[in-house]
Amino acid sequence: MNIILLGPPGAGKGTQARFLVEERGMVQLSTGDMLRAAKDSGTEMGQIVADVMARGALVTDEIVIGLIREQLETVQSNGFIFDGFPRTLAQADALSDLLTEKGQTLDAVIEMEVDDEALVARIVARSTCGGCGEVYNDNTKPIPADGKCTNCGKENEFKRRADDNEESLKTRLMEYYKKTSPLIGYYYAKGQLTKVNGLGEIVDVKAAIAGVLDT
Ligand code: AMP
DSSP: OOEEEEOOTTSSHHHHHHHHHHHHOOEEEEHHHHHHHHHHTTOHHHHHHHHHHHHTOOOOHHHHHHHHHHHHHHOOOSOEEEESOOOSHHHHHHHHHHHHHTTOOOOEEEEEEOOHHHHHHHHHTEEEETTTOOEEETTTBOOOTTOBOTTTOOBSOEEOOTTOSHHHHHHHHHHIIIIITHHHHHHHHTTOEEEEETTSOHHHHHHHHHHHHTO
């Protein structure tokens, strides 16, 4: 079963994708993670995208479609979670073509609904463990006093994303509403969209997603 997790920055897509990987053996394809890895390893593409990402703007369709194509050509699974992709209608069309070429289908698009104020509050306070990706929040789930990740035990590996600041976030939200939110109507019209409330407790969101996958 191949699915898309759709939602604005901070909706909890990455957190929920991790559960699906751990518990269902699905394969997470996060274009944001791929682009950050390219940036950190200093590849030519990484250098091109670094500034665009820091500003919170979208990287070109050509680059991200290329990244997803490469993964779909090399990784064998029929349980892909597309996280942060597609973000434009052109990317959505390309994904449909790529899956068709592979003889696969897109089985569900899960829209994680959250309100904008909650997003801003989540993002500016967010940090993650570099070891396992566990997400912390300065207000609701602070980094443990002993500096050890509660999930993997690694010490002092906590990171804040360079684009998790109010300035970039404004651009990221604007990009979402201008270019990504039309995908809600696109997948609704295709009969593939299911909405879940992304504002609840993590376990409740997880249960809502399981409900979609298991029906
Ligand atoms: P994310 O980790 O999904 O929030 O992505 C971080 C940043 O990477 C975004 O703000 C964009 O600059 C870039 N990015 C990630 N995925 C895409 C995509 N599908 N299309 C364009 N840009 C992307």
